[in-house]
Amino acid sequence: MTSETAAQGDPVLRLSGITKRFGALVANDGISFDLARGEVIALLGENGAGKTTLMNILFGHYSADAGSVEVFGQTLPPGQPGAALKAGVGMVHQHFTLADNMSVMDNILLGTEPLWRLGLGRRAARARVAALSRDFGLEVDPDETIAALSVGERQRVEILKALYRDAKILILDEPTAVLTPQETNALFLTLRKAVALGLSVIFISHKLHEVMAISSRVLVLRHGRLAGSVVAAETDRQKLAELMVGAEITPPAPSKATPGAPLLVLDRVATEPQGQRPGLHDVSLSLRAGQITGLAGVSGNGQGALADLLSGLALPTEGSLEIVGERVTGWSPRAAIAAGIGRIPEDRHRTGTIADFTLTENAILETYAQAPASRRGWMDWRAARERAEDIIAQYDVRCPGPQTRIRLLSGGNMQKLILGRVLQGNPRVIIANQPVRGLDIGAVTYVQNQLIKARDAGAAVLLISEDLDEILTLSDVIHVISEGRLSRGFPRGTMKPADLGQWMAGQGFDHAA
Structure with a gap:
């Protein structure tokens, strides 16, 4: 046991010599570590380093080829998620595990009671879910079906589902990937309160500033092996990034753009609402060759409607769409592809x-x-x-x-x-909807440089992201979307995060009106 773990008390979790193979691929190679009561450990690593596999072994989704998992001194039987849940282990998965045709409430309750008892005690359950939603800043309609929710709202349900089960050990696999900065801050405040009362957390994230903010220790996996363990207070983001990839990381630094002709133009476009999510309202937008246009906004405010429209998955009810000066008719996904529009979808599982x-x-x-x-x-x-x-x-x-x-x-x-x-x-037009979501720092840097390279080669890039740092770094011009309305364009360097935050909350639109 490490000295920093011992200082916090006996371990509530111990992984010893965990090894897992998938054919010739060794996903985990002899990994061992402890987790203490009231401790937050961050787990870092490149994509494919073995983080999610390791947590799936802990939670019982996979059986290790070698090694053991102990929770509160008792060895967990391999491959039994029910045993992990009973022992007090909760997991918020990176990949959603929700029933699309059921309501939010039913998804949260599913598995906590026999199916024939789901209708009993519902008033108390709703009150508890409402309190958790309020306390954690994870607001979502409990009666809405999962199929009608945005990606961000689905992630909130996953977090609520784990919190509802009173887990003593909580595994968070990229839990803030689709949360706003405000929601993330609220989650961290609640986690700190829970940790002070004895909750133990394993936090998996590619966002190094979050790792530094919430964890006491950082474990780094590289190619399936434990590459290092450091105290969060004794390191920094650059050192963590270099430990992850084994090399120095240079962040992207785009040069000043030289925009060309408009390649895609929307003129006063409107679209139908998508379930509980708004459609577009009187949106005008010009995507120019050799320019990255950033779109900032809180999840579920019309980004999906705009991406669907530009990709041929939706039709405008008002206004017009032009590509290279020609008004579009007969719009469809096939027509969008033929027109040279490349689509990086928001949800890689459902639509990618x-x-x-x-x-x-x-x-x-x-x-x-x-x-x-x-x-x-x-x-x-x-x-x-x-x-x-x-x-x-x-x-x-x-x-x-x-x-x-x-x-x-x-x-x-x-x-x-x-x-x-x-x-x-x-493609001559690239719709990049959350293009680096879930990627490690090395892959993020590579992808962002590829978008800059495409811009410099003459492509028009629409970057849709909930990460303001990414928007501010890459975008030549920035728009904000709120409740289906689009702000005017702000040139690079003219807006600060706080200013964009006001527009994201709808305040800038009210002032402009």
């Missing part, structure tokens, strides 16, 4: 990939009917596989090979394949 398809099949999802994947109406699987291999190599997609089913990859590696699929097609 097909889980049971291989990497090769996913690499050609949008271009399977075109050369080189198609020749004279027949699939050329050798060419398709070569395309997948190129993406795997260029974007460092960590996987056993191109014939691997994509559901077996980590979320970050799925995202890398999607990015490669889009950027290798040299």
Whole structure:
């Protein structure tokens, strides 16, 4: 046991020699560590370093090939999530585990009582969920179905689901990936109160400033092995980043843009609402060649409606859409692809990939009917596989090979394949919706540099992100979206985070009106 752990009392959790293989891939290689009562450990590592696999072994989703897990001194039987839950282990998964056709309330209660008793004690359960929502800043309609929620709202339900079960050990796998800074701060305040009362937390995040803010110790995995353990107060972001990737990290520094002609123009466009999420209202936007246009906003305020419209998944009810000066009719996903629009979707699982398809099949999802994947109406699987291999190599997609089913990859590696699929097609307009969500610092830097490179090559890039630092760093011009309304454009360097925050809350729109 390390000295910093011992100082906080006996361990509530001990992992000893955990090893896990998937064929030739060694995901975890002899990993050992302890977690004390009232301690927050951050788990860092590149995509594919083995973080999620290790936590799935702890929670019982996977069985280790070697090693053991002890909770409060008792060895957990491998591969039994029920045993982990009973022992007081809760997990907020990086990949959603929600029933789309059920309500928020039913998803939270599911598994806490037999199905025939779900209707009993509902008033008390609702009151408790409401209190948790309020205290943690995780507001969501308990009667709404999961299918109607945004990605950010789904993540809130996942967190509420774990908190409802009174976990003594809480695993948080990228819990703030879709939360606003305000929601993240509220979550951290509550976690600190809970930790002071004895809750123990394993916090997995790629956001180094969050790791520094919430953890007492940081464990770093690299290629499935424990590369280091450091006290958070005795390190900094740069050192952690270098420990993660084993090399120095240089953040992107885009030069001043030289915008060209408008490639895509919206003129006073409106769209229908999407369930509880607003549609667009009187939106005008110009995406210019050689320019990155940033879109900031709180999750669920119309970003999805805008991305769907530009990708051909939705039609305007008012206004017009022009591409390279020509008004668009007969708009569809096929027409968008033909027009040279590349789409990096917000949700890599539901709309970015097909889980049971291989990497090769996913690499050609949008271009399977075109050369080189198609020749004279027949699939050329050798060419398709070569395309997948190129993406795997260029974007460092960590996987056993191109014939691997994509559901077996980590979320970050799925995202890398999607990015490669889009950027290798040299689109003239790129809709990048949360393009670095779930990526490690090395991959984030690479992807952001690729977007800058595409801009410098003449592409028009729309960057949709809930990370204000990313928006402020990469964008040549920034718009804010709130309740389906779009602000005017703010040139780079003219707005501070606090100013954008006011617009995100709708205050700037009211003042402008």
